Amino acid sequence: GEDVEQSLFLSVREGDSSVINCTYTDSSSTYLYWYKQEPGAGLQLLTYIFSNMDMKQDQRLTVLLNKKDKHLSLRIADTQTGDSAIYFCAERYGGATNKLIFGTGTLLAVQP
Amino acid sequence: DAGVTQSPTHLIKTRGQQVTLRCSPKSGHDTVSWYQQALGQGPQFIFQYYEEEERQRGNFPDRFSGHQFPNYSSELNVNALLLGDSALYLCASSKPNNEQFFGPGTRLTVL
Numbered sequence: 001g002e003d004v005e006q007s008l009f010l011s012v013r014e015g016d017s018s019v020i021n022c023t024y025t026d027s028s029s030t031y032l033y034w035y036k037q038e039p040g041a042g043l044q045l046l047t048y049i050f051s052n053m054d055m056k057q058d059q060r061l062t063v064l065l066n067k068k069d070k071h072l073s074l075r076i077a078d079t080q081t082g083d084s085a086i087y088f089c090a091e092r093y094g095g096a097t098n099k100l101i102f103g104t105g106t107l108l109a110v111q112p
Numbered sequence: 113d114a115g116v117t118q119s120p121t122h123l124i125k126t127r128g129q130q131v132t133l134r135c136s137p138k139s140g141h142d143t144v145s146w147y148q149q150a151l152g153q154g155p156q157f158i159f160q161y162y163e164e165e166e167r168q169r170g171n172f173p174d175r176f177s178g179h180q181f182p183n184y185s186s187e188l189n190v191n192a193l194l195l196g197d198s199a200l201y202l203c204a205s206s207k208p209n210n211e212q213f214f215g216p217g218t219r220l221t222v223l
Contacts, residue, residue: 004154033211042116042202043155043214088154098209099145099168102154 004091004103011109018076020106022089025070029091032065033100034074037086046074046087076108084110114139116205116215124221125193133188133218137205143167144186145212146178149200161186162208190220198222 004024012018024032030051035043049056049063049072056063062075072089086107090100117136125131137144143162147155157170161180180186184205190197198221204212 031211035214042216043204045211045213048211090154098143098206098212099157099160099170100147100155100204100212101157102147104152104154 004089004101006087006089006103006106008104009107009109011111012079013111014079014081016079018074018079018083018108018110020074020076020087020089020108022072022074022103023070024072024089024091024101024103026091026093026101027067027070029093031092032063032072033090033092034061034063035088035090035102037088037105039085043088079108079110081110081112084108116141116203116213118201118203118215118218120218121216122219122221124223126223127193127195129193129222130189130191131193131220133190133201133203133220134185135188135203135205135215136185137203138213141205141207141213142184143206143208144180144184145204145206146186146188147202147204148172149202149217151199155202158188193222195222 033048034046060077064073086105090102093099145160146158149155159169160167164180175191200217202217203215206212
């Protein structure tokens with residue numbers, strides 16, 4: 001089945017680290033993505049990880065992938081108020097296209 | 113280099129009407145995907161176009177149809193609108209099997 005799950009809400013203080021978690025179901029997924037959506041806007045691709053990797057670091061962002069448990073996480077170091085947004089994880093569904101299956105999104109609120 | 117563009121930004125229709133949404137892909141991209149994002153939800157895949165043909169379709173009724181033009185731009189058509197079709201419609205472009213870049217979306221309200 002196609003199902004990607006995320007916790008709904010996370011609140012952190014400015015300067016702390018944020019960790020957003022995601023579980024997915026399709027073991028044949030080749031890539032897993034993190035997108036950011038600010039109010040009233042489209043989706044901004046933040047980072048992605050190939051399914052044969054365990055970790056990817058990109059400046060303040062660290063992605064961890066546990067394929068055995070089908071668990072993906074996004075860590076944002078030194079979280080800023082500008083990081084406040086909804087974060088979606090998405091898996092590229094196995095098959096001929098690069099169709100994406102999205103989670104329900106995690107609202108990250110950064111308190112000054 | 114312009115990113116993915118969509119028009120219009122907002123649209124209000126009444127039940128039973130028909131609507132056409134438009135998308136221009138990022139330069140160099142030839143694949144266009146459409147997603148529907150209901151309020152408080154993640155985007156749901158509608159369909160994908162490549163080489164002017166529908167390549168894959170999500171779980172949406174035939175009221176949702178599309179088209180891709182030779183310049184790779186695309187249209188999404190929805191017939192016989194229902195209240196439940198109110199959503200943000202997102203277009204994403206890519207090269208085949210590469211990461212997708214999203215446009216700002218069209219907010220459709222059905223009254």
